[in-house]
Amino acid sequence: MNELNKAHEEYEDFSSYPDSGTESATRTVVVPGEIIASGEDLLPGEGTRRDGNDVIASRFGLAEKVGRVVKIISISGAFVPRRNNVVIGRVSDIVHSGWIIDIDYAQNGFLPLMESPRFINKHEMDQFLAIGDMVSAKVWSVSPKSIDLAMKGKGLGKLEGGFTFRVNPSSVPRVIGREGSMINLIKENTGCNVTIGQNGWVWIKGQDLDNEIKARKAIEFIAEKFHVSGLTEKMEEWFAKNK
Amino acid sequence: MVVFKRLDGRKSEEMRPITAKVGIIPNADGSAMFSFGKTIAIAAVYGPRLLHPQHMQDPQSAVLRVNYDLLSFSVSDRKKPGPSRRSQEISKVTSWALTPALDLKEFPNTVVDVQIYILQADASTRVAGINAASMALAHAGIPMKNLVCAVAIGKLDKELVVDVDKNEEDFKEGEAATDFPIAKLANSNSYTLLQMDGNIQPNVVSKAIALADKACEKIYEVQKKALKEVVESQ
Numbered sequence: 001m002n003e004l005n006k007a008h009e010e011y012e013d014f015s016s017y018p019d020s021g022t023e024s025a026t027r028t029v030v031v032p033g034e035i036i037a038s039g040e041d042l043l044p045g046e047g048t049r050r051d052g053n054d055v056i057a058s059r060f061g062l063a064e065k066v067g068r069v070v071k072i073i074s075i076s077g078a079f080v081p082r083r084n085n086v087v088i089g090r091v092s093d094i095v096h097s098g099w100i101i102d103i104d105y106a107q108n109g110f111l112p113l114m115e116s117p118r119f120i121n122k123h124e125m126d127q128f129l130a131i132g133d134m135v136s137a138k139v140w141s142v143s144p145k146s147i148d149l150a151m152k153g154k155g156l157g158k159l160e161g162g163f164t165f166r167v168n169p170s171s172v173p174r175v176i177g178r179e180g181s182m183i184n185l186i187k188e189n190t191g192c193n194v195t196i197g198q199n200g201w202v203w204i205k206g207q208d209l210d211n212e213i214k215a216r217k218a219i220e221f222i223a224e225k226f227h228v229s230g231l232t233e234k235m236e237e238w239f240a241k242n243k
Numbered sequence: 244m245v246v247f248k249r250l251d252g253r254k255s256e257e258m259r260p261i262t263a264k265v266g267i268i269p270n271a272d273g274s275a276m277f278s279f280g281k282t283i284a285i286a287a288v289y290g291p292r293l294l295h296p297q298h299m300q301d302p303q304s305a306v307l308r309v310n311y312d313l314l315s316f317s318v319s320d321r322k323k324p325g326p327s328r329r330s331q332e333i334s335k336v337t338s339w340a341l342t343p344a345l346d347l348k349e350f351p352n353t354v355v356d357v358q359i360y361i362l363q364a365d366a367s368t369r370v371a372g373i374n375a376a377s378m379a380l381a382h383a384g385i386p387m388k389n390l391v392c393a394v395a396i397g398k399l400d401k402e403l404v405v406d407v408d409k410n411e412e413d414f415k416e417g418e419a420a421t422d423f424p425i426a427k428l429a430n431s432n433s434y435t436l437l438q439m440d441g442n443i444q445p446n447v448v449s450k451a452i453a454l455a456d457k458a459c460e461k462i463y464e465v466q467k468k469a470l471k472e473v474v475e476s477q
Contacts, residue, residue: 029474031467032344032381033389033429047386058346058388060381060470075474077384078272078290080350106293106353144351168269 026065027073030057036070047072079169079199081105081147085139086156088164088197089149091129096122099129101137104166104199107147111137115151134159136195136203155195162193162205165216167223169200174231175222181232182222189239190215214242247402250410258394258406258458263374263469265382273383275469277375279406281365286375287358288383291347294354305347309338309357311372317364333369334359340373340393340426340436346386355385366412367395370424373436378466382473390466391435392459393426396451398443403451405458418442425455429463 030036035054044050047059048070057063061072081087081103089101089109101109111129113120115137120128129135136156137149151157167175175196176183187194192206192215202219206212221238222231247255259280268274271287278284294300311333315324337359347355357380359372370393377391397407400417407422414420421441427434434452443451 029471031390031470032387034467058386059384061384062474074384076266076273076382078292080291080384106291106350 027062029061030063030072031060032057036063036072037065041068043069045069045071047074074170076170079104081109081139081142081199083139083142085198086136086195087139087149087199088134088136088159088195088201088203089199091131091133091135094125094129094131099125099135101135101149103147103149103197104169104201105147109137109139109147109149111135111149111151115149117152117157129158134164134201134203136197159195159203159205162203162212163216164201164203165220166200167202167219169198171223172196172198172200175202175219177232182235185232185235185239186215186218190218194219217242247404249399249404250414251408253404255402255404256454256457258461259408261462261465263378263465265378265469265473271379271383273379273381273385275375275378275382277371277378277466278363279365279367279371280408281363282367282371282408283361283363284368284371284375285360285362286372286379288376288379288385289356289358290383291350291353291355291385294352299354300352302351303348305350305353305355307338307342307345307347307355307357309334309341309359309376311337311359311361311369313361313364313368317361333372336436336438337369337373337376341376341380341391343433343435344377344387344389344391344428345380346388349386355380355383364409366407366409366422367424369393369438370395370426373426374462374466378470381470389428389431390463391426392429392462392466393424393436394455394458394462396423396425396455396458397421398423398441398447398451403447403454405454423448423451425452425459427455427459429459429466 034057036057038054042055044055048055049058055070061074063072087103089103091099092102093100098110098112101111103109116128135158137151140148140150190211192204192211195203204212204215262278264276267276268287273288276285291305311330313322315322357376359376361368373393395407397404397411398421399414412420421443424438426436
């Protein structure tokens, strides 16, 4: 296991992904306005609201009951940043106190100057990150005013070499797989370094272009067919076929 | 009482066959198709995303921007493509019909774009568009109070009918045809669209609304089923 795997495990709560808990039978698909459960002692969590005795869905997704808390796991739609998400973004501007990062959301992310791993002269900020550079970063805080990013951590930082491409953000959990099983499978079979941002951007860097392309094809295959169950086994077959 | 016979043989409370499908446009954040018989509407939702020009931004919530378009091939006489007075009006009333169902406070300064295209028009296009848009918004994960269901009630001479088609819209006998599109929040008494084109007596309006309530219950079930199917097929 390389550092990036560890980074994924540290930052992401895999237990909250739709595919990771196939055993739990308490997950049901709900549409907005649907009553999920009734009871005075239930606590409405993310994506739900209380109306009298009922807990009602405010959005489309998988409803889950953990103890007394009822919440909705989102399964579709645009990427909305949350604290601790790993994202891959592009430097779109340099301002006096940091970098503006385009993270594929309505608001740009802000990476403060303090996040650079070494001392940087304010007048030479493009020595470290220039406009157009790609970075992987962690969402530190989300507020209506700004989305602050952090870059201190394993697997985070400027992305040098390799290439980036985009998949549908809602298929990212499947590409990572349960406890990172899918992404590890791809890494083992191609020998590439792979970082996946929750915003759907993927960065691949390997020994040679052939392996990089293979890794990309594998990820795109999963992103397209993310509705198939037992995908890890399918991918093992896929790699056996595409040796 | 003589049972009123409609031009296509439907009963007065009978809708045309309804079909709905979610997730039809891969590049959109949410998408859906809805059809009443030959009327087919598709809707795509993009966002929340950055809103430009900046002066349109609302610092307290996202802005809903709806665009309704009757495609040039959707009618038998080719329609001149592009925006028209009619399409602008329908875009506006659709946006008003959907806004009360949405909770956009989470996304200040952004826009949620809804594109509605009518692929095939056989009357009731605005209500088909609203039904499709409501499913597409849910599919895009936009927080909502409830789905929006819409249906057009018609009055042919003195007879109320549910889900008007083109032949009925052109009905000329007696008091002629009245088109009465209605949209409401599902399972509630909140109406978000009430339009009327023609003549109708005040005491008939409540009957028309009661018919719409019944039809909307059926439409809601179809919408709900389509949304759930998109996950189960995954």
